[in-house]
Amino acid sequence: MATKTRPLRLYSKRFYHSYDHPAPGGPFPAIETSILRVSTPHIPTHGFTNTSLSLGAQDAGYLPASTNLFPRGAFSLVHYYLYTQRLALAAHTNITAADAVGENGYVMGVGGKVRALVWERLMANKAVVHRWQEALALMAQPSNIPTSLKELAALSDEIWFLAGDKSVDSSWYTKRASLSTIYAATELFMTTDKSADFIDTREFLDRRLGDVKVVGGAVGSVSQWVGFTAHAGINVLRSKGVRI
Amino acid sequence: MALRISARQFLRSARRSYPECHCIRQFSSTVQQAVEPTQPQPPLNERTTHFGFETVAEAQKEQRVAGVFSNIAASYDAMNDFMSLGIHRLWKDHFVRSINPGTTNPTNPQGWKMLDIAGGTGDIAFRLLDHSTLINCNPASKIIVSDINPEMLDEGRKRSLKTSYANSPRLEFLLANAENLSEIPDNSIDLYTVAFGIRNFTNKQKALGEAYRVLKPGGVFACLEFSGVTNPVFNAVYKRWSFGAIPLIGQLVVGDRDSYQYLVESIERFPRQEEFRGMIEKAGFATPGWEDLTGGIAAVHKGVKPLVSDAVEAAARRVEV
Numbered sequence: 160m161a162t163k164t165r166p167l168r169l170y171s172k173r174f175y176h177s178y179d180h181p182a183p184g185g186p187f188p189a190i191e192t193s194i195l196r197v198s199t200p201h202i203p204t205h206g207f208t209n210t211s212l213s214l215g216a217q218d219a220g221y222l223p224a225s226t227n228l229f230p231r232g233a234f235s236l237v238h239y240y241l242y243t244q245r246l247a248l249a250a251h252t253n254i255t256a257a258d259a260v261g262e263n264g265y266v267m268g269v270g271g272k273v274r275a276l277v278w279e280r281l282m283a284n285k286a287v288v289h290r291w292q293e294a295l296a297l298m299a300q301p302s303n304i305p306t307s308l309k310e311l312a313a314l315s316d317e318i319w320f321l322a323g324d325k326s327v328d329s330s331w332y333t334k335r336a337s338l339s340t341i342y343a344a345t346e347l348f349m350t351t352d353k354s355a356d357f358i359d360t361r362e363f364l365d366r367r368l369g370d371v372k373v374v375g376g377a378v379g380s381v382s383q384w385v386g387f388t389a390h391a392g393i394n395v396l397r398s399k400g401v402r403i
Numbered sequence: 404m405a406l407r408i409s410a411r412q413f414l415r416s417a418r419r420s421y422p423e424c425h426c427i428r429q430f431s432s433t434v435q436q437a438v439e440p441t442q443p444q445p446p447l448n449e450r451t452t453h454f455g456f457e458t459v460a461e462a463q464k465e466q467r468v469a470g471v472f473s474n475i476a477a478s479y480d481a482m483n484d485f486m487s488l489g490i491h492r493l494w495k496d497h498f499v500r501s502i503n504p505g506t507t508n509p510t511n512p513q514g515w516k517m518l519d520i521a522g523g524t525g526d527i528a529f530r531l532l533d534h535s536t537l538i539n540c541n542p543a544s545k546i547i548v549s550d551i552n553p554e555m556l557d558e559g560r561k562r563s564l565k566t567s568y569a570n571s572p573r574l575e576f577l578l579a580n581a582e583n584l585s586e587i588p589d590n591s592i593d594l595y596t597v598a599f600g601i602r603n604f605t606n607k608q609k610a611l612g613e614a615y616r617v618l619k620p621g622g623v624f625a626c627l628e629f630s631g632v633t634n635p636v637f638n639a640v641y642k643r644w645s646f647g648a649i650p651l652i653g654q655l656v657v658g659d660r661d662s663y664q665y666l667v668e669s670i671e672r673f674p675r676q677e678e679f680r681g682m683i684e685k686a687g688f689a690t691p692g693w694e695d696l697t698g699g700i701a702a703v704h705k706g707v708k709p710l711v712s713d714a715v716e717a718a719a720r721r722v723e724v
Contacts, residue, residue, distance in 0.1 A: 190689045190713050213508040220710050221621035223506050224515060224593045228691045228707045230501070 176320075185242060187235075191228055194219045195239040202240070206290040207233050207297060234303050237294045241310045244283050245317055251279050255321045272322035274368060277342060280314070281349055281360065291350045315339040337375075341367045452605050455668030461605050465580075468603045469552055471662045472523070476554040478657045479524055485652050486663075494696050495526060495598060498627045498703055501694070504594055505535025505544045514543025515593040518617065520581045520610075521600020522548045523555025525562050527627075531596065532568055542573075549577040549584070581610045587617045598627040602673045611686035618708045624688055630695070630702035631675040637698050645670065676702050687714060 173182050187195060198215025205211040209232055213223045229235040253259060254267070254275045261267040267275065284291055298307035315338040324334065344367060349360045396403060450461045459467065475482060483491045505515055515535065519528045528548045535544035550556045556576050568574040579586055581597070581604060595614045604610045614624050632638040645667045653663030674682065676693050679702075683690050688706025695702050708714075 188689070189716065190707070190709055191691075193713070209503075209506065210508055213506060214510065216621065217508060217511055221707075222593055222619060223508055223511060224504075224623045225621040225707050226506070227502060227623045227625070227705050228689065230691050230694065230705075 187239060187242075191235070192239075194221060194225065194228070195236060198236055199240060199243075202236070202287050202290060207237050207240075207287075207293045209233055212236055231303065233293075234297045234300070234306075237297050237303075238306055238310065240287075240294070241307075241314070244280065245310070245314050247283065248276055248280060248317055248321060251276065251321075254279065255323070257323070269322045269324055270368075273318055273324075273338065274364070276318045276321055277338070277345070277364060278361070280318070280342070281345060281357070281364070284346070284349065285357075288349060291346070295347070295350070311339050311343060315342060318342075333375075337371050341371065453672055455665040455672065457668075464605045465551070467665075468605075471665050472552045472603075473554045474659050474662050475657065476523070476552070476558045479555075479558065480526075482653065482656060482663075485656060486649050490697060491599075494627060494701050495530060497696065498596075498598060498625070499527065499530040499534050501703060502531075502594065502596070502623065502625050502705075503534070503539070504531045505539035505541035507539065507541055512541075514541055514545060516591065517544065517546040517594040517596065518587065518592045519546055519548050520595065520597040520614075521550055521603070522596070522598065523550035523552055523559050525559035527596055527598045528559070528574065529563070529566050529568065531594075532566075532573060545573045545575070547575045547577050547587070549579045549581070551578070551580050553578055582606055582613060584613050584617055589616055590619045592617045592622055593619060594623050594625065596625045596627075599629065601626055601628055602669050608682055608685065611682060611688075615686045615688065615708055620708055620710045620714075622708050624683065624704075624706040624708070626679075626683075626704045627701060628679070628704070629670040629673060630679070630693075630699050632699040633695065634698055641698075641700060676704075679704060689713075 185192070194212070194216050196215075197218040198211050201211040201214045205214065209226060212226045212229060212233060212235070216223065216225045226232070231238075249255070254272055259267050259272065261271045261275065287294075297303060312335065315335045318338060319334055324331075326334065341364070345360060345364045348363045349357060352360045352363075354360075393403060451458050452461050452464050453459070454464050454467050487494075504517060507513065517528075517531055519525075519531065522528050525548055528546045532544065532546055535541045548556070548559055550559070556578060560576060563569045563574055577586060581600070595618055597610075597614075601607055601610060611624075618624060632641050649667050650660050650664045653666075654660040673679075676695070676699070680690055680693055683704055683706045686706070687708065689709050690704070690706045693702045693704045
């Protein structure tokens with residue numbers, strides 16, 4: 160009698176990070192990786208399409224028919240691109256080092272590093288930005304949304320981690336959520352940005368990060384005020400003899 | 404009178420010679436008793452395989468499958484429509500669309516060389532050619548339709564006359580056993596398809612090995628076959644339909660219950676998704692996983708033949724594991 164279980168996914172899922180024992184493999188098996196790796200140079204010309212995949216397969220020594228290895232078609236290319244660009248962030252040691260110096264000549268704090276890393280990630284899209292709307296369209300297809308959101312979450316987690324964030328309270332979640340929204344918005348803005356060196360995108364990113372600071376500060380102040388008032392109110396009532 | 408009837412029954416039962424194991428009669432075994440004595444027992448020293456729920460000698464299965472398909476060749480489509488409520492057409496369309504035959508790229512605008520195994524009536528072959536020509540604008544793709552059964556191939560030839568591929572070099576018919584495709588050279592095929600056929604093969608692993616041989620490195624093995632329903636509630640309904648209704652429909656429509664009894668039994672016997680995927684990988688293919696259709700009644704399995712270098716690597720990795 161055959162078992163009812165589905166086979167294990169090819170990449171293992173771990174809920175911890177280890178410097179000594181890196182997680183094995185990625186989400187793509189060996190042959191798929193060899194095709195996808197040589198498909199990415201075709202993206203600027205042919206976009207996130209089956210043509211790029213097919214040309215990549217050809218470059219790797221395979222046939223146009225071999226693209227049947229990718230049941231999700233061009234989305235596999237998008238996924239691979241997101242995955243490799245995310246991992247490439249760790250190579251920016253000039254930003255992630257503990258004593259990294261920012262543009263203003265001072266040692267960067269966590270916030271400064273986050274900003275620099277987001278910018279590096281956005282600049283990695285420079286070569287394909289004229290094709291990025293195709294990728295966004297594929298990512299927004301209902302069957303692909305879970306993978307896309309996971310990649311976005313993994314990216315913002317990677318950025319906070321590389322920036323040296325050590326928070327262990329609920330701000331761990333709010334930081335990642337707010338960075339995800341900022342990144343997604345900025346990435347979308349960048350697809351229509353025609354300014355030199357993406358100056359408009361840079362300003363847009365700074366405004367969004369500023370917003371978060373303002374909103375975060377306001378939320379912090381309001382919650383402090385609510386907490387103080389509630390405590391004071393309870394104490395006043397207690398002093399009047401109410402048993403609470 | 405009653406005495407005379409019982410005496411006659413006694414005499415009749417005495418004349419019947421049951422094999423030894425059937426002498427002890429239990430309440431739960433009445434059905435088995437009714438069926439089993441009719442089965443010819445294969446000699447012990449012969450290799451056996453299954454034919455539906457029966458166990459037959461390997462040499463016999465080929466003939467018996469041939470018998471089934473000779474019986475149903477003419478009414479093949481009508482019966483498929485009745486049994487699957489027309490859904491088999493959607494499955495086949497989806498199967499072909501997911502393979503996307505005839506797709507090319509600017510540097511390699513060649514046609515595909517396709518081989519449709521067990522494709523006697525041409526159902527899949529015409530769809531593959533249509534998709535290649537109309538969707539991918541690739542009129543250079545060719546197909547060889549292969550079947551072990553001459554009646555099914557005749558049916559396909561007859562149907563091909565109604566298509567634009569009749570008597571064109573794009574369409575060939577080949578009478579061959581899928582376990583021994585000696586007419587087809589090594590590394591010569593882009594796409595090997597087998598739709599609702601591999602279930603009937605005597606030695607499935609051997610046929611998969613033969614598919615691996617004829618495919619070019621990078622070529623695709625694609626199989627559409629009945630499979631296991633994953634939802635237990637739906638499975639109960641489906642089993643009721645397949646064992647209750649399908650043989651009955653066969654009896655009513657074409658007057659052949661046994662062929663369709665074999666059909667549902669062979670579906671039940673066919674390996675489940677995980678197991679079949681394992682068989683494809685064992686033959687050497689890289690598999691991207693399978694796709695369930697209509698809750699798993701059918702499933703699409705694919706495999707890509709790796710390049711020689713990748714195949715060596717993959718084999719080494721398998722040894723390590």
